[in-house]
Amino acid sequence: QKEVEQDPGPLSVPEGAIVSLNCTYSNSAFQYFMWYRQYSRKGPELLMYTYSSGNKEDGRFTAQVDKSSKYISLFIRDSQPSDSATYLCAMMSAGGTSYGKLTFGQGTILTVHP
Amino acid sequence: DAGVTQSPTHLIKTRGQHVTLRCSPISGHKSVSWYQQVLGQGPQFIFQYYEKEERGRGNFPDRFSARQFPNYSSELNVNALLLGDSALYLCASSSATKLFFGSGTQLSVL
Numbered sequence: 001q002k003e004v005e006q007d008p009g010p011l012s013v014p015e016g017a018i019v020s021l022n023c024t025y026s027n028s029a030f031q032y033f034m035w036y037r038q039y040s041r042k043g044p045e046l047l048m049y050t051y052s053s054g055n056k057e058d059g060r061f062t063a064q065v066d067k068s069s070k071y072i073s074l075f076i077r078d079s080q081p082s083d084s085a086t087y088l089c090a091m092m093s094a095g096g097t098s099y100g101k102l103t104f105g106q107g108t109i110l111t112v113h114p
Numbered sequence: 115d116a117g118v119t120q121s122p123t124h125l126i127k128t129r130g131q132h133v134t135l136r137c138s139p140i141s142g143h144k145s146v147s148w149y150q151q152v153l154g155q156g157p158q159f160i161f162q163y164y165e166k167e168e169r170g171r172g173n174f175p176d177r178f179s180a181r182q183f184p185n186y187s188s189e190l191n192v193n194a195l196l197l198g199d200s201a202l203y204l205c206a207s208s209s210a211t212k213l214f215f216g217s218g219t220q221l222s223v224l
Contacts, residue, residue, distance in 0.1 A: 032211050043204055043215035088156050092211065100147040100208055101170050104156030
């Protein structure tokens with residue numbers, strides 16, 4: 001079983017739709033939770049960063065972390081064609097040698113149609 | 115400010131050869147991590163360096179090695195290349211717990 005599970009999709013939605021992306025994990029030591037967006041053959045771009053449980057909102061994006069269920073989500077409101085990309089969840093434990101070591105999900109391919 | 119820069123952007127090698135990939139972190143960042151991303155998968159952790167010392171190593175064979183220089187730039191070396199080493203190699207720099215990635219080096223092994 002992988003430490004981080006993410007539905008690879010692909011997910012196809014019309015412009016303006018609300019998108020929900022999810023990951024589950026098994027390692028209870030994870031404390032830092034991130035979402036990255038990756039365009040084809042480019043490096044991942046940090047979208048959202050959350051420490052421990054709770055919600056965080058940034059414009060059209062909302063990240064949720066539920067550590068009790070080991071479940072994280074990313075919501076995209078009013079989705080745009082420019083949001084079409086692969087979305088990667090990533091997690092990290094706390095403590096010296098853990099910093100810099102992210103564990104990624106497989107990535108979900110999202111296409112937003114005009 | 116410049117982001118994380120990696121060179122070269124693309125590389126084609128044949129089996130058995132050696133390759134060196136380079137990374138310059140964001141100014142002020144002292145930590146560099148390397149990741150391998152195979153098509154259709156999420157990035158996999160290879161190494162982390164902080165202040166020129168190795169702080170972490172992923173589940174990769176000894177053919178993979180890295181180092182960090184006094185200016186915090188880093189090199190990833192891969193010896194005896196295999197077809198399965200074909201991937202996007204990503205470098206990330208961090209000052210604390212947020213990692214910022216470069217655009218990567220696309221390595222093709224023929």
